[in-house]
Structures are given as C-alpha cells and as structure tokens.
Amino acid sequence: MSEKIYVGVDLGGTAIKVGICDEHGQLMHTYEGPTEVDKGVDMVIANIEKYVRHIVVESPYSWEQLAGVGAGVAGFTNVREGIIVLAPNIGFRNVAIRSILEERLGKPVKIDNDANVAALGEAWAGAGKGVDNCVCYTLGTGVGGGLILNGKIYQGFSGMAGELGHVSVVPDLEAIQCGCGKMGCVETVSSATGIIRMAKDAVERGDHTSLALVDKIAAKEVFDAAKAGDEVALRIVNRAAFYLGKSMAAVAAVINPEMFIIGGGVSKAGNILFDEVRTVFAKLTPEPLQEGVKILEATLGNNAGIVGAAGLLLRS
Amino acid sequence: MSEKIYVGVDLGGTAIKVGICDEHGQLMHTYEGPTEVDKGVDMVIANIEKYVRHIVVESPYSWEQLAGVGAGVAGFTNVREGIIVLAPNIGFRNVAIRSILEERLGKPVKIDNDANVAALGEAWAGAGKGVDNCVCYTLGTGVGGGLILNGKIYQGFSGMAGELGHVSVVPDLEAIQCGCGKMGCVETVSSATGIIRMAKDAVERGDHTSLALVDKIAAKEVFDAAKAGDEVALRIVNRAAFYLGKSMAAVAAVINPEMFIIGGGVSKAGNILFDEVRTVFAKLTPEPLQEGVKILEATLGNNAGIVGAAGLLLRS
Numbered sequence: 001m002s003e004k005i006y007v008g009v010d011l012g013g014t015a016i017k018v019g020i021c022d023e024h025g026q027l028m029h030t031y032e033g034p035t036e037v038d039k040g041v042d043m044v045i046a047n048i049e050k051y052v053r054h055i056v057v058e059s060p061y062s063w064e065q066l067a068g069v070g071a072g073v074a075g076f077t078n079v080r081e082g083i084i085v086l087a088p089n090i091g092f093r094n095v096a097i098r099s100i101l102e103e104r105l106g107k108p109v110k111i112d113n114d115a116n117v118a119a120l121g122e123a124w125a126g127a128g129k130g131v132d133n134c135v136c137y138t139l140g141t142g143v144g145g146g147l148i149l150n151g152k153i154y155q156g157f158s159g160m161a162g163e164l165g166h167v168s169v170v171p172d173l174e175a176i177q178c179g180c181g182k183m184g185c186v187e188t189v190s191s192a193t194g195i196i197r198m199a200k201d202a203v204e205r206g207d208h209t210s211l212a213l214v215d216k217i218a219a220k221e222v223f224d225a226a227k228a229g230d231e232v233a234l235r236i237v238n239r240a241a242f243y244l245g246k247s248m249a250a251v252a253a254v255i256n257p258e259m260f261i262i263g264g265g266v267s268k269a270g271n272i273l274f275d276e277v278r279t280v281f282a283k284l285t286p287e288p289l290q291e292g293v294k295i296l297e298a299t300l301g302n303n304a305g306i307v308g309a310a311g312l313l314l315r316s
Numbered sequence: 317m318s319e320k321i322y323v324g325v326d327l328g329g330t331a332i333k334v335g336i337c338d339e340h341g342q343l344m345h346t347y348e349g350p351t352e353v354d355k356g357v358d359m360v361i362a363n364i365e366k367y368v369r370h371i372v373v374e375s376p377y378s379w380e381q382l383a384g385v386g387a388g389v390a391g392f393t394n395v396r397e398g399i400i401v402l403a404p405n406i407g408f409r410n411v412a413i414r415s416i417l418e419e420r421l422g423k424p425v426k427i428d429n430d431a432n433v434a435a436l437g438e439a440w441a442g443a444g445k446g447v448d449n450c451v452c453y454t455l456g457t458g459v460g461g462g463l464i465l466n467g468k469i470y471q472g473f474s475g476m477a478g479e480l481g482h483v484s485v486v487p488d489l490e491a492i493q494c495g496c497g498k499m500g501c502v503e504t505v506s507s508a509t510g511i512i513r514m515a516k517d518a519v520e521r522g523d524h525t526s527l528a529l530v531d532k533i534a535a536k537e538v539f540d541a542a543k544a545g546d547e548v549a550l551r552i553v554n555r556a557a558f559y560l561g562k563s564m565a566a567v568a569a570v571i572n573p574e575m576f577i578i579g580g581g582v583s584k585a586g587n588i589l590f591d592e593v594r595t596v597f598a599k600l601t602p603e604p605l606q607e608g609v610k611i612l613e614a615t616l617g618n619n620a621g622i623v624g625a626a627g628l629l630l631r632s
Contacts, residue, residue, distance in 0.1 A: 147570075147571070149465065149470065150470075154571070156571055156572025157449045157572050157609070158572060158604070158608065160572040161570070161571050161572040162570070162571075162572075163569045163572070167566045167569045167570065168565065168566065172487070180602040182602055246484075249484065250483045250484065251570055254478070254479075254480065254483065254566070254567055254570050254571065255472055255477050256471075256473050256474060256477040256478075258473035258474075284484060285498070286479070286496040288476060289479060289482070291474065292474065
C-alpha cells in the first residue's frame with residue numbers, strides 16, 4: 001500500500017476524535033480519547049499528537065504514507081496563520097497550533113473552524129460528493145454554515161463567510177432578537193433552540209397541543225408530535241422550514257450554489273422538514289436560480305468534522 | 317516598451333467600445349465604432365476585429381505586446397465554452413465568439429456578461445483596487461450584481477452568482493412583483509425603475525411634492541427634489557436606500573466581503589443615498605460582519621465594462 005492518507009482531528013471540549021481518510025475522503029479508521037482540558041493547553045496538544053500517532057501506528061498504513069493532518073475546532077481561527085484565536089471550550093487563546101503540531105509531527109498541518117470543516121466533509125465525501133459549489137447548514141443550538149466554492153472552503157474577508165444563521169428573514173412584526181444582537185435572524189426560528197422556544201411558548205400560553213412538560217421539550221419531540229398530527233407542532237416545524245427556505249432563496253440569488261446540504265440535529269426531522277423547505281425554496285427563488293439545484297440531508301453525521309478536517313490538506 | 321497590454325471590448329447594441337489597459341488595469345486608450353447590428357452577426361464580429369486591430373495599431377504599442385482580448389456583453393454567456401448564448405440587443409444566439417475571435421486575432425480571448433465584467437473592472441482598477449473580496453451592485457434599470465471572490469469573478473453553479481437584485485427584502489405587506497416573477501426583490505425598490513415608479517405613484521395619488529409631470533420623472537429628479545428638501549422625494553430615496561442596505565446585510569452574512577461597490581445611474585445620487593445605505597447596513601448587520609467593511613461609490617463609470625473586459629485575461 002503506497003497511497004497517501006490524511007488524518008482529520010475533531011478537537012472537542014470532551015473528546016478528541018481522529019480519523020484516517022484516503023484521498024477521496026473515505027473514512028477508514030477512527031479513534032478517540034479524552035481532551036483533558038483541565039490539564040491545560042500543553043496537555044491538550046500532547047493528546048492530539050498522541051492520538052494521531054496512535055491511529056496511524058495501529059492502522060495498516062505507515063507513517064510515511066501520512067500526507068498531513070487537519071484539525072477542526074469550535075471557535076475563532078486564523079486559518080492563514082494557523083492560529084486558534086479563541087476556543088473557549090478547550091481553553092485556547094492565541095495558540096499557534098499549526099506550527100506547534102507541524103514541529104511535533106513533522107507533517108503539514110491545517111486548521112479551520114468546525115462549521116467550515118463539517119461543510120467541507122459533506123461537500124468532499126458526503127452528500128455533496130462531486131459537487132463544486134455547495135452551501136452547508138448545520139441546524140443545532142444555532143444555525144451554522146459553511147460555503148464550499150470551486151471545491152474549497154470560502155473564508156471571506158475576515159474568515160466569517162457562511163454566517164448563514166444571521167441572514168435576517170423574519171418580518172419585523174414577528175421578529176425576536178437573536179444572540180448576535182440583530183432582529184429576525186433565521187437562527188431565531190430554524191435552530192433547535194428556536195423550535196424549542198416556539199414549543200414552550202405554545203405550551204405556556206395554553207395552545208391545544210400534545211406537547212407538555214415545558215422543561216423537557218426537545219426539538220425531536222416537536223417533530224414527533226408534528227408527524228403524529230399535532231397541529232401546533234406542525235405549525236412550528238413549518239415555520240422553521242419556511243424561514244430556512246426563505247433564507248436559502250436569498251443565498252441562491254447571491255452565490256448560485258448547486259446544492260444545499262442540511263445537517264445537525266434538526267435535520268433529523270426528515271421529510272416533514274425537507275418537503276416544506278423544498279416547497280418554500282421553489283416558491284421564493286427565481287426560476288433560473290433553482291434549476292438543477294438540490295437540497296439534501298447531510299450524510300456523514302458526526303463524522304463530517306473528522307472527514308472535513310482531513311480534507312483541509314487537499315481542499316483549502 | 318515591452319510590457320504586455322490587454323484590450324477590453326464592451327459589446328453594446330449601438331456601439332462597440334474598445335480600450336487598452338496595462339497589467340494594472342490602467343486604461344490608456346479608448347476607441348469606439350458602430351456595432352451595426354442590422355447587418356448581422358458576421359458584420360458585428362468583423363467590426364470587433366476591426367476596432368481591436370485599429371486601437372492597437374494607432375497606439376504606441378505593438379501587436380506582439382497584446383496579451384489577449386476580453387469582451388463583455390449584456391446577455392447570457394457560457395464562460396467556460398466562450399459562447400454568447402443569448403444577447404438580444406446584438407442579435408446573438410449561440411455564437412462561439414471566443415473561438416471565432418481567437419482565430420481571427422490570433423490572441424487568447426475571454427468573455428463574460430456585462431455585470432460580471434463591470435464588477436471586475438471596479439474591483440481590479442476602480443473603487444476596489446487591491447481588494448480581494450468585493451460585491452458590486454449596479455443600480456440602473458434593474459439591480460445587477462457581480463461577485464469578485466479571491467480576486468476573481470465568481471460564476472456559481474450555472475453562471476448566475478451575483479443576481480443581487482433578486483434578494484427578496486421587502487416585507488409581504490408592501491411587496492410588489494418583480495420582473496423575475498417573485499415578490500419583494502430589492503430591484504423593485506432600489507433600481508431607477510423602482511424609484512421612478514414610487515415617484516409616479518406619489519404624484520398620481522396627489523402627495524404634496526414638488527415632483528410633477530408624471531411622464532417625465534427620472535430618478536435624478538427624485539434625488540434633486542430630495543436634496544432640495546422635498547419630503548416625499550426624500551422618503552422615496554430613503555426607501556430605496558433602506559432595502560439596498562438590508563439586502564447588503566444579508567450578503568455580508570453569506571459571503572463576508574471586504575467591500576461593497578455601488579455603481580450605475582442611481583449611485584450618482586451621492587451622499588443622500590450612501591449615508592442612508594451605510595446607516596441601514598450598520599444597523600442590520602451583526603457587528604463582526606461589518607468590521608472593516610467599506611461601502612463605496614464606483615469610480616470607473618461607463619469605462620468599468622472596458623476595463624473589466626480587459627481584466628478577464630488576468631482575473632478569470
């Protein structure tokens with residue numbers, strides 16, 4: 001076996017997940033160990049090195065076949081300089097992770113933030129395989145995004161391209177304030193947080209719904225209730241889908257992508273969400289901008305981060 | 317003189333304008349002649365060749381210094397194949413203009429549509445000189461756009477990236493239908509057509525305004541009236557500025573550009589428009605996405621098309 005391999009690192013607050021990909025983004029081995037944030041930055045870096053060495057040594061591949069290592073992290077990164085500017089959940093501030101790891105591993109290293117890395121994973125080897133221009137949404141606590149343009153992560157002027165959750169789409173009369181300080185961002189309705197908020201509001205004001213126990217409502221329960229025919233839950237899901245579809249129409253007019261990939265916990269709602277998103281997108285997007293455009297669910301799940309991190313070596 | 321020169325062609329329905337640029341986009345000579353659309357496709361192409369040869373021969377540069385020719389045209393173009401798919405105002409349909417001109421001139425040729433070419437001109441040698449990521453609006457009969465990402469025109473999946481006029485920003489309660497068939501596009505309010513429509517509506521319903529003579533209102537008159545203190549005209553200008561600024565906030569969240577360049581007839585309104593656009597953009601865009609972002613008036617005027625066309629050789 002002489003082909004090259006790429007190791008991706010998903011640097012989380014609890015665990016560091018590593019994986020080996022081939023040059024097509026096929027994930028062949030994974031391994032994970034504790035991050036040990038409490039032991040400080042040096043220990044976290046030592047752990048990254050340890051897990052990367054471990055997975056390669058235990059694999060059928062040689063260290064020489066390792067072409068490089070990519071890492072994704074939740075936080076602000078300076079991609080060009082290879083610095084983690086601020087990553088609160090691992091306690092990093094201005095850590096020149098790229099040069100440190102390059103020295104310790106003797107291999108090229110690239111880094112990026114988790115949203116971009118997950119987008120690259122899906123575009124490279126997931127739902128968007130073979131697609132050059134795609135837009136990825138992650139519907140979780142917030143609404144994250146990443147743009148893959150001409151096959152590569154697009155960073156924008158200050159590294160903040162793809163802040164898709166902060167496209168404002170909710171009309172003033174029904175808008176609420178977003179965490180970013182502005183009104184009507186799609187994140188306020190189409191994230192898990194937004195869906196749960198709408199459900200709690202409904203229960204608290206006494207809407208006739210099967211949803212109950214305000215403290216325990218999760219987005220999944222809202223979807224389940226909607227699928228079971230609960231009218232209130234269905235309206236909440238449709239509202240989340242409507243504003244997501246509306247924001248996608250704006251994105252289509254700006255960058256004319258070939259594909260929208262939707263991942264994250266909320267995407268698990270399946271057809272009840274996707275059917276409505278596709279309907280709204282078709283209704284609000286000028287014909288020529290929707291021709292041939294696909295809206296698909298992400299396929300790599302939690303592995304998108306590892307795969308995309310490995311892809312940084314080839315696609316950034 | 318041994319430096320290379322680049323000829324740009326602005327292929328219009330009445331005139332073909334050509335210009336010589338240096339490698340920095342400095343426009344040094346211009347020339348124009350009639351398009352002669354009525355004499356057919358072959359004559360139009362012969363005229364392009366004639367004017368390109370003429371301007372180089374009459375210049376201090378030699379034919380050998382000519383590195384290539386770029387052409388911009390109003391219509392649908394297939395950039396990759398070098399084909400003008402449909403350009404009604406010059407009567408072209410599926411004309412393989414690139415290969416025809418390359419054969420006749422013996423030089424590399426590139427083509428693109430007029431909006432992209434004007435955007436490239438401004439980004440390369442106009443207001444955006446030195447800026448890698450910028451978004452250009454042309455506010456004329458419609459609202460056109462072009463994206464320069466990483467220094468190059470970004471085409472998107474089907475060549476329609478930058479359809480900025482069709483970002484929907486007007487709330488349903490006050491939206492009207494756009495030429496594209498959808499409701500509330502920024503083009504319906506922020507184009508010259510939109511401004512004139514609002515002015516005519518005001519006059520026809522008897523608003524107390526200095527504007528009069530419905531058939532003769534032009535956008536410039538609305539700006540002049542607004543500057544002179546006409547309240548109705550001022551509200552129209554503010555409304556055009558508001559929705560433009562609102563659409564720019566959405567664009568900023570998606571692609572995080574360093575600069576917005578606004579050109580076209582409406583941009584001639586000057587500060588009365590730009591001050592309001594900047595205010596609205598600052599109000600509606602999350603802080604980190606507006607940091608360091610500039611909003612400027614286009615500087616090349618009608619020459620943006622020639623300069624950008626010349627730039628296609630270096631920047632596409």
